[in-house]
Amino acid sequence: MGCMESTCGALIGAVMVAGILTEGRGTPAVARALVRSFEQRCGATICKELKGVSTGVPLCPCPECVRNAVLALGDVLPDAVKE
Incomplete structure (x- = not known):
């Protein structure tokens, strides 16, 4: 996040939201x-690849x-919330 070397921040945020909404299950x-x-x-999923840096x-x-x-x-949460 910010340096473009790692996982897209939007994806990280989605994983964090999923963790909260599923209470970690x-x-x-x-x-x-x-x-x-x-x-x-x-x-x-990597920012610099998504942005086409190279x-x-x-x-x-x-x-x-x-x-x-x-x-x-x-796509994922409806199934995760059922569990």
């Missing part, structure tokens, strides 16, 4: 599902990463 499995859904939507071609701009993180939550 099954957080590792929920996190894995969120990462898979986000990566399918965006093409990567290629000059962004895979997903920040506003779309935030949108896709929210959509990933929508």
Whole structure:
């Protein structure tokens, strides 16, 4: 977050929200599902890859990463809350 060397901040935020909403139940499995859904939507999970730092071609701009993180939550949370 901020240095573009690690996981997208929007994805990190989504995992944190999921942990709160599920009261920590099954957080590792929920996190894995969120990462898979986000990566399918965006093409990567690492910020510099999403921004196209080395290629000059962004895979997903920040506003779309935030949108896709929210959509990933929508994909994963209904199943996680049932557990």
